[in-house]
Amino acid sequence: MTDSSLRLIAALLLATPLSSGAQSYELPHGRWFDGNSFVARTIYVDRGVIVARRPARVDSTIDLTGKFIVPPYGEAHNHNIEGSPPATIKKYLDAGIFYVKDPCSFPEASVEAVGKLNIPSSIDGVFSGGCLTSVDGHPSGLVRRNIARGSMKPTDGDGRFLHALVDSTDFERRWPGILASKPDFIKVILVYSEEHAKRANDPAYFNWHGMDPALLPLVVARTHSAGLRVSAHVESAADFHAAVTAGVDEINHMPGFRPDRDSVSTMTRVKRYEIAPADARLAAQRGTYVVTTLGESTDFLAMGDKAGLDSATRKQVRDLYVRNLKLLRSSGVRIAIGSDAFRGNSMTEIMSIRTLGAFDDRELLRMWSIVTPKTIFPGRHIACFDAGCEASLLALDGDPLTDFKNTQRIGLRMKRGVLLSP
Ligand SMILES: [Zn+2]
Known part of the structure; x- marks a missing residue:
């Protein structure tokens, strides 16, 4: 095994979300940035990752109340x-x-x-x-x-x-x-x-x-x-x-x-x-x-x-x-x-x-x-909101495409399924 493949494996291990402790979420009423526009969707998070369907057990629901969701x-x-x-x-x-x-x-x-x-x-x-x-x-x-x-x-x-x-x-x-x-x-x-x-x-x-x-x-x-x-x-x-x-x-x-x-x-x-x-x-x-x-x-x-x-x-x-x-x-x-x-x-x-x-x-x-x-981080599934992407996001209180200063009105931060304290 080469040194670089060892390094790759180490990187993959580090990139694996913690299976214990991370919560599962239902995130309704957000408008999610897809690179072009904001699309109204409900997103589900399980063990730090965005999943396609509602997890069997949802620990908490966070109502995003129409906020504008962008990748960090x-x-x-x-x-x-x-x-x-x-x-x-x-x-x-x-x-x-x-x-x-x-x-x-x-x-x-x-x-x-x-x-x-x-x-x-x-x-x-x-x-x-x-x-x-x-x-x-x-x-x-x-x-x-x-x-x-x-x-x-x-x-x-x-x-x-x-x-x-x-x-x-x-x-x-x-x-x-x-x-x-x-x-x-x-x-x-x-x-x-x-x-x-x-x-x-x-x-x-x-x-x-x-x-x-x-x-x-x-x-x-x-x-x-x-x-x-x-x-x-x-x-x-x-x-x-x-x-x-x-x-x-x-x-x-x-x-x-x-x-x-x-x-x-x-x-x-x-x-x-x-x-x-x-x-x-x-x-x-x-x-x-x-x-x-x-x-x-x-x-x-x-x-x-x-x-x-x-x-x-x-x-x-x-x-x-x-x-x-x-x-x-x-x-x-x-x-x-x-x-x-x-x-x-x-x-x-x-x-x-x-x-x-x-x-x-x-x-x-x-x-x-x-x-x-x-x-x-070219190898990571970040900066996206599809199934398999890391559940990291910023919820903005206003539309950043109407007023760019809204990129700094951050109401909520989530990193790999963990809510950061404001
Ligand atoms: Zn420099």
Whole structure:
């Protein structure tokens, strides 16, 4: 038996609902979101799962009194769940976000989360462990800063929070150790890969380069044969192209989500962030997910002159985001909501994205409650209300398609058949 099939069995065992303790329910008078509209139905729950028929014994009936029922939301990109801080978990549950993906963490993050995450009363989280980059590549700057602050040790960088790959031999040597730490998925870093050689050899670009794009096909092949998915950090349209053509499963960030080397003056060069229509088509064909992380930048642009950019440039960048998002949408790419905002989450992200006007509220709700959870836990029957789906839901006091703020008027939360306290 291979290591990956053992891992699969372990995942299946963990995903099995508790047979004792979970109640059976009849849930009448709800209007259930099917991805397009709200449909009046009565739903039955037995041992944490939605069932087609009324169970022989119903423990309790909850009258949903015409409320609007949506699947719990997802946050596809945040680093704030490592260490499982209770206040952060509460903030997620309050916002109706049950599923969180952390792309770049310490290798022991999942083990430390046992008993705190992935239990009925908490959020469910996945961790990539250290991300794959190059020597002095992103996020080496973060590591350096945290060492200076005393929150990381010098030994916490290469081999733990990140893997500074030199070449393919180096990758092959490290790969068994990376897998042994049991990551939930693999995260690779691409940063202006079209200039990789120049940046990787120039200290002026410290932290502003990533993994050698030539290694990407090998990393994707090894990761897929281990039964795991690959997420790729991108900055430029060339990174997006490299990621899609190499067959990654998820692209993190929209190109141009932040200025090159944190210098806002570079934002005038929008051309290098324009996603090619052929790449968008390929991403759609391959089922590649794209995670937004545009909220902070969108809010920054909305600051007006205080942003330190003239209004023409602000408009140019905003238009770029809208154009790229509309291209992905018209090509049929799966767009997931992720904020990468340590003090925020996908709620703040989706509210900011909404101001761009690239999507209608129905699409936004579908992205947040259906698409996003699926790229966090692709193997689970979540984000659906059919027989066999996990019985997880939010009951909203008003129609979110009439007023999107109703996505936050949550009257009741159920996770795998367990009612969460309000
Ligand atoms: Zn991130």
